[in-house]
Amino acid sequence: xxxxxxxxxxxxxFGEDLPEVDVDVSLPNVKVFAKAARMETGRxxxxxxxxxxxxxxxxxxxxxxxxxxxxxxxRWAPNAEILNVDTIFRAPLLVDSKPVASGVVTDIDEDxxxxxxxxxxxxxxxxxxxxxxxxxKLPG
Amino acid sequence: xxxxxxxxxxxxxxxxxxxxxxxxxxxxxxVGIDGFVLTEHRQFDDANDYRALEDQFGLxxxxxxxxxxxxxxVLVFGVNDDLRAAFDFAKIDNPLAxxxxxxxxxGAVAVPCHPGRPKVGMCAxxxxxxxxxxxxxxxxxxxxxxxxxxxxAEAMAERYGWNTIGGSDSHIVSHIGRCATRFDDExxxxxxxxxxxxxxxxxxxxxxxxx
Amino acid sequence: xxxxxxKTQFTGYVFDEIxxxxxxxxxxxxxxxxxxxxxxxxxxxxxxxxxxxxxxTRIHGSRAMPADFPVEMHRCxxxxxxxxxxxxxxxxxxxxxxxxxxxIFEKSGRSGSMLFIVHRMNFYNQAGVHLATVDWRLVQRxxx
Numbered sequence: 001x002x003x004x005x006x007x008x009x010x011x012x013x014f015g016e017d018l019p020e021v022d023v024d025v026s027l028p029n030v031k032v033f034a035k036a037a038r039m040e041t042g043r044x045x046x047x048x049x050x051x052x053x054x055x056x057x058x059x060x061x062x063x064x065x066x067x068x069x070x071x072x073x074x075r076w077a078p079n080a081e082i083l084n085v086d087t088i089f090r091a092p093l094l095v096d097s098k099p100v101a102s103g104v105v106t107d108i109d110e111d112x113x114x115x116x117x118x119x120x121x122x123x124x125x126x127x128x129x130x131x132x133x134x135x136x137k138l139p140g
Numbered sequence: 141x142x143x144x145x146x147x148x149x150x151x152x153x154x155x156x157x158x159x160x161x162x163x164x165x166x167x168x169x170x171v172g173i174d175g176f177v178l179t180e181h182r183q184f185d186d187a188n189d190y191r192a193l194e195d196q197f198g199l200x201x202x203x204x205x206x207x208x209x210x211x212x213x214v215l216v217f218g219v220n221d222d223l224r225a226a227f228d229f230a231k232i233d234n235p236l237a238x239x240x241x242x243x244x245x246x247g248a249v250a251v252p253c254h255p256g257r258p259k260v261g262m263c264a265x266x267x268x269x270x271x272x273x274x275x276x277x278x279x280x281x282x283x284x285x286x287x288x289x290x291x292x293a294e295a296m297a298e299r300y301g302w303n304t305i306g307g308s309d310s311h312i313v314s315h316i317g318r319c320a321t322r323f324d325d326e327x328x329x330x331x332x333x334x335x336x337x338x339x340x341x342x343x344x345x346x347x348x349x350x351x
Numbered sequence: 352x353x354x355x356x357x358k359t360q361f362t363g364y365v366f367d368e369i370x371x372x373x374x375x376x377x378x379x380x381x382x383x384x385x386x387x388x389x390x391x392x393x394x395x396x397x398x399x400x401x402x403x404x405x406x407x408t409r410i411h412g413s414r415a416m417p418a419d420f421p422v423e424m425h426r427c428x429x430x431x432x433x434x435x436x437x438x439x440x441x442x443x444x445x446x447x448x449x450x451x452x453x454x455i456f457e458k459s460g461r462s463g464s465m466l467f468i469v470h471r472m473n474f475y476n477q478a479g480v481h482l483a484t485v486d487w488r489l490v491q492r493x494x495x
Contacts, residue, residue: 015168021386029384036380037409062429063408067385070405078389082404086433088154088311091286106313107161116161118314127286131312132431133156153456153467181458208458232457 007077009113009140018076018103018117023068025060030095033064047095058095065093065130069119072101073134080136083114087132099123106133113137141327142347143200144176144320146215146253146279146307151188152181152206157313159190163197170350171317175200177217177333179253179307182207182230184219202330205229206253211236211265211272215279215307218248218334236262240274249337251305253279256292263292277337281306281344283318305337306344320347352421354466358455366417367450371410375442378402381409401439407474407483408432412450415470415489420452422468422491430467430488437481445477453486466491 027045034040039061042049050058066087073080093099099121107116114135121130147162148155159178166173176199178185183205190201204217210233216223226242227234236252243250255262255278262278280293281304297304306319324341327333336342352360375395382392382403390397416422440446453471470487 014164023386024384032380033384036377036384038377039409063405063432064385066405066408066432066434067381067387067403070403071382071386071388074387074389074392082436084433084435085405086156086431088156088431089429090284104314106165107158118156118312120312120314125287128284132433133312153458 004075004078006079007138009115009138012105012108012115012138014105014108016105018072021068021072021075021101023099023101023121025064025093025095025097025099027058027095030058030060030064033061033067037061037063044095055092056094059092060095062087062089062130065089065121066132068101069103069121069130069132069134072103072119073117073136076103077136077138080138083135083137085119085132085134087119087130089130091127091129093121093123093129097123103134113140141323141325142173142320142345143323143327143333144173144308144310144317144347145217145305146179146206146282147176147310147316148180148206149178151178151183151185152311154181155311157310157316159188159201160193161313162310162316163193163199163201165313165316166199167197172347172349173317173320175202176316177202177204177307179204179206179215182232184224184229200327202333204330207234207239208232208260209234209236209239211252211269212255212257212260212262213253214239215251215253216243216248217251217337218243218246218330220246220248222246223248236272237274240272244274247334249277249334251277251279251337253307254282254285254289254293254309255279255296256285256289257282261289261293263296266296275300275302277303277305279307279344280304281319281346283308283310283315303340303342304344305342306346317347317349320345354455354457357421357466361417361420362452362455365449365451367412367414369410369412369448371446371448373402373440373442373444373446375400378406378440378442381406395442401441404436404483405432405434406440407446407448407472408434408485408487410446410448410472410474412448412472414450416468417452422466427489427491430490432488433486435484437483438476440474440476440482446482447475448472
């Protein structure tokens, strides 16, 4: 895969899809995240302990989901200046599942030079346990 | 005529979509709907007037509410002063019977939404609390439903002979029009929508999208 | 107390402040696990090395709620986070985080009737630069 190129504000179109990414929520990778984020609690890194606590299995930390959506933006536009990210956690995202991150441009403010993006993490059933929006700036 | 009867804008606490962006999306992606209804959570949005957007984009944009009862959430079309005086839109435990009866008296239409959803859908409560008189329509196609939820709603509608509607339940721009309702007759305003829903010439559908 | 009463009593003041040092290993691990590939987020030798924009969302104060706030944390779950990014966090930064309750309201959802609490943290570095504002939507659900 070729390296993504920097984007200019003028090059972005309303409705433009960000390239989808198969995100890594395998247990080993979630453990890396949990260690870095000082979140090494059972519900994130231990399937059995999560089940004992009423969950279907270990769950991906919400802020890891958010971080993966931020990375999605950076892969599409490496030079994006992220102004804000807002994610809604509607349902648990399970560790060792195979979610796909996607995004689409849903607002272009020509005056403020701000681009808004809808962000989603979809599971194998096509459901969207994590979604949100981000606002970014690009040079132009 | 096809309308998305269930959507949320930034006026809802968990909505992230601006109405103008909904319109742009429908136009750009050629979503197969002729308009949509904003059903903001626990309120009726008096503040915003979308008639200019209607004219600009050639869409019908109507306003309604999603209120909360002990049987789950209910969409209310044709909100007026009489209805707002009948119960508190901001409460989360209004009696379903009160909402249905008040809507009938006020000339509005109340539709239990996402009935198959846990806790906030009517199906489970119907089993545990018992039936409630006055339900005539339920939402059987909800764009935010998980596996099995729409099917459960459809089964219930068939069992009781209720009419069905569809709506996206969108909270972000790109989800508008995922599900909708097809009406045999043209609708021009909220009164027309209420009249149509008081009849039976409509059904839940999944609209086509060109891109 | 109902949601409105809680809001009146517990919003509008800073109830907790913390300080912590930012370690490069944490910045790298956070970024790489999330799938970042740019060296400014993954390589400590990059001259522009910094935390990813949502890095500070991982930081919590010494207490989640004000003293005497009647919430049972074991009944709470994370409903979402938003981060308003102002300036990058760098390794070696000494971060100050200030917590307040920004909003309280109730609604019903898949888990039943719920109390929504918006916990807001503002982060500053050692130079007083405002780095980020993180809103954490915490939900306490009713007992089954």
